Amino acid sequence: MSYNIPDNLKGLSVAEVNASRAKYGWNQLSDNHKNTWFELLVDILKEPMLILLIIISMIYLFVGNYGEAVFMFVAIVAVTAISFYQDNRSKKALEELEKLNEPLSTVIRNGKVSEIPTHEIVVGDLCITEEGRIINADGRILHSNDFSVNESSLTGESFSVFKDSKSEDNLVYGGTVTVSGLAVFEVTEIGKETRVGKIGESIKNIKEEISPLQVQIQKFVKAMAIVGILIFLIVCLYSFIDSGNLVASLLNGLTLAMSVFPEEIPVAFTTFMALGAWKLMREGIIIKRSSIVETLGSTTVICTDKTGTITENSMQLKYLYNYATDSSYDQERFDEPDLRELIDYAMWSSEPVPFDPMEITLHKIYEKTQKQDLRKEYALFHEYPLDGKPPMMTHLFENTGKDRIIAAKGAPEAILSVSKLPDSEKDKIRAIVKSYGEQGFRLLGVGKAKFEGNNFPAKQQDFEFQFLGLTVFYDPPKKGIQEVFQDIYEAGIKVKVITGDNADTTKAIAAQAGIRILSPPINGSEIVNRSEAEIMAIAEQTTLFTRMFPDAKLAIVNALKNKGEVVAMLGDGVNDGPALKAAHIGVAMGNKGTEIAKSAAALIITNDDLQKLIIGIAAGRRIYANIKKAVQYIISIHIPIILTVSLPLFLGWVFPQIFSPVHVIFLELVMGPTCSIVYENEPIEKDTMKRPPRAMGDTFLSINELGISIVQGLIITIGILFVYQFTVQQGGTEEKTRAMVFATLIFANILLSYANRSFHYSILESFKNRNLLLVGISIAVLLFLAVILYVAPVAQFFAVTALSGYELGIALSVAAASVLWFEVYKLIGRIVRAKKD
Structure with a gap:
């Protein structure tokens, strides 16, 4: 954007910027300490699984089993490396998100206007702020144009304050909001030295509220940890009473504790969320908190603004209606003399430095049609900002000869209500407005007034206006928007349009965009003074909300939330801020959105393409489904490990210690990458966006889902114990029995990871979804198994033969039978669902 900045404002040079930064530091409230690799390593070594491994390795060292001790130390390195890799990927992904989430600030340096990250502002910089932007440092105004600021974040007062370089108070403060106009200010304080920095240093200690899914996962992991401790104590005690060997009893107990504790689950959750947010960032969707990915998949209602979201926000001036001649003029006739006054006052009622697309268009039309450009001769000396229900705004200009221009524009109803016109004439104009509105046009009324003296009325509505006419804009729906809304409806998500435009225009544009309109539009004024129950009923039944103001938008969003909906609110303006903040997912437009909207939102679409929200919702559903698959896999495969370790011991079978810590940690090394890396990479199932959204309050794993995982684990256990007994009955040694049981468990683990890719589609159908990581890890595990079984020193170390x-065939057959019964279960489920449909 180009700025009309005085030539004398040059800003700092590169050398002056560096000198200022060396003296005053960076513009940030805290030092933003980043964990070093050593701190990451220490955090990883605090994990329960690593502590168990360290204890076991120390016991092996103590009793002289150096080979096992070395293996455990190698396992510690391997587990640490995997955790470090996952943590580092998550950390880097989140750092990239933080960089993108930092707002940019506009500064003048070396006489040029440029945008820089806010933390790079230095004392002495010349910063430019304009309507809708947050001020990011304290400073003194040097130049301004129609500038007003809302300082409620510091003072608590909600009204805006007009300031300029000559005002008694010519200071601006970080954290406040520019309401109108433009200002250039010299930075005097940054970071902790700003007023907001001194007041809000404690903010950085506020912890982010964790999501419902995180709560459920934490409870599950804690419950399993308690179970692991109890089992450890029981097994230690039982084994010691039975054998009298303390060291063997400790190893038995620790082996079982390792098999119980599901440390993969929290790692998987963190990895899934961080990488999910990072992948969305590459799609042009910036997410401020990685946990919002979870909420995205649960979206049940999308509340969207009209202008710039559904439409192109191009605001083409199509017609002008001149009241004096009672005629409409198309674009070919805008230069006719009859229209000069209407165009003149439409421009004067706009901001001197236009920001809004309609005002930019009005300035351009003025330049093309007016013979004499008077903008430099007149100065804005008084303003009434946009207010009222419906809204209007008024500007007062004066030249050196004290000639005045008082111009107003706003919703046609607002300008008509303050104009001295007979009711019959007002009805005639309302009919014209309705006719244009039904065709999807957006209209503004234009008026002028005269006033002597400087005792201006407190409200702009108290001026006596002369109605001049209408400006008729057309903002067409975006290309492909119909397909976007079709996808939204197919995903079981409802759509609400919340806009400041009138009902007729909104209804026409919504219909053109493919929005399903099932009830008459509701105006914001109709929501005022309604009870909460009434607003909830209106919010549920209505699709189009028109002439909406900030409080009304907020009321609708809160009503939908109270009805149990998961609400995504799309907006780009200052007035959208409260609703964006209140929604479960506030979505701001990256190109045309104001900084206030971006600050309030949890998600930013960089190119303003609504299709990106569908991509985000699909990603949320995919990640949630894949986390569930990973957790169900972990539960299912832990059960046979736990029971294979414990049952031979408790039942007094011939080989009670069929698995040692060596075998369990190998299985853990297989399971960790499978659940947190492979399942994270699993693509979305083909019908995911055809299903209705899940309820946000649903338990992460329902009784049925948990039951399926337990049954899967028990049947695999039955298969493994069958192999155990079969081998013993065939006269197998302990090494042979262990090899058969171990191979069966490995085969079952691989087959389970494939079967659980979908709980609906067959394993063959799932192969159509390419996941090279899963194939790669499966091949690697089979190669490791071959090494363990057939490389003599390794086989001796693992105590197998x-x-x-033939024996491998038996192990594979039993594993397949133990896992692939689930394919029959899925087939029956598909048949039942098909009959219901």
Whole structure:
């Protein structure tokens, strides 16, 4: 954007910027300490699984089993490396998000206007702020144009204050909001030295509220940790009473504790969310908190603004209606003399430095049609900002000869209500407005007034205006928007349009965009003074909300939330801020959105394309589904490990210690990457966006889902114990039995990871969804198994013996039967669902 800045404002040079930064530091409230690799490593070593491994390795060292001790130390390195890799990926992804979420500030340096990250502002910089932007440092105004600021974040007063370089108070403060106009200010304080920095240093200690899914996962992991401790104590005690060997009893107990504790789950959650947010960032969707990805998949209602979201926000001036001649003029006739006054006052009622697309268009039309450009001769000396229900705004200009221009524009109803016209004439104009509105046009009324003296009325509505006419704009729906809304409806998500435009225009544009309109539009004024129950009923039944003001938008969003909906609110203006903040997912437009909207939102669409929100919702659903798959896989595969370790011991079977910590940690090394890396990479299932959204309050794993995982685990256990007994009955040694049980469990683990890719589609159908990581890890695990079984030193270390092709066939067959029964269950489910449909 180009700025009309005085030539004498040059700003700092590069050398002056560096000198100022060296003296005063960076513009940030805290030092933003970043964890070093050593701190990351220490955090990883605090994990319960690593502590168990360290204890076991120390016991092996103590009793002289150096080979096992070395393996455990290698396992510690491997587990640490995997955790470090995952944590580092998550950390880097979140750092990238933080960089993108930092607002940019406009500064003048070396006589040029440029945008820089806010933390790079230095004392002495010349910063430019304009309507809708947050001021990011304290400073003194040097130049301004129709500038007003809302300082409620510091003072608590909600009204805006006009300031300029000559005002008694010519200071601006970080954290306040520019309401209108433009100002250039010299930075005097940054970071902790600003007023907001001194007041709000404690803000950085506020912890982000964790999501419902995080709460449920934490409860599950804590419950399993308690179970692990109890089992450890029981097994230690039982084994010690039975054998009298303390060291063996401790190893038995620790082996079982390792098999119980599901440390993969919180790692998987963090990885899924951070990488999900990072992948969305690459799609042009900036998410401020990685946990918002979870909420995205639960969206049930999308509340969207009209202008710039559904429409192109191009604001083409199509017609002018001149009241004096009672005629409409198309674009070919805008230069006719009859229209000069209407165009003149439409421009004067706009901001001197236009920001809004309609005002930019009015300035351009003025330049093209007016013979004499008077903008430099007149100065704005008094203003009434946009207010009222419906809204209007008034500007007062004066030249050196004290000639005045008082111009107003706003909603046609607002200008008509303050104009001295007979009711019959007002009805005639309302009919014209309705006719244009029904065709999807957006209209502004234009008026002029005269006033002597400087005792201006407190309200602009108290002027006596002369109605001049209407400006008729057309803002067409975006290309492809119909397909976007079709996708939204197919995903079971409702759509509400919340706009400041009138009902006729909104209804026409909504219909053109493919929005399903099932009830008459509701105006914001109709919501005022309604009870909460009434607003909830209106919010549920109505699709189009028109002539909406900030409080009304907020009321609708809160009503939908109270009805149990998960609300995504799309907006780009200053007035959208409260509703964006209140929604479960506030979505701001990156290109045309104000900084206030971006600050209030949880998600920013960089190119203003609503299709990106569908991509985000799909990603949220995919990630949630994949986390569930990972957790169900972990539960299912932990059960046979736990029971294979414990049952031979408790039942007094011939080989009670069929698995040692060595075997369990190998299985843990297989399961960790499978659940947190492979399942994170799993693509979305083909019908995911055809299903209705899940309820936000649903338990993460329902009784049925948890039951399926437990049954899967128990059936695999039955298969493994069958192999155990079969091998013993065939005269197998302890090494042979262990090899058969271990191979069966490995085969079952691989098959389970494929079967659980979908709980609806068959395993063959799932192969159509390419996941090279899953294939790669499966091949790697089979190679490791071959090394363990057939490389003599390794086989000796794992206390197993080589298996024949026949024995491998038995292990694979039992594993397949133990896992692939689930394919029959899924087939029955598909048949039942097809009959219901």
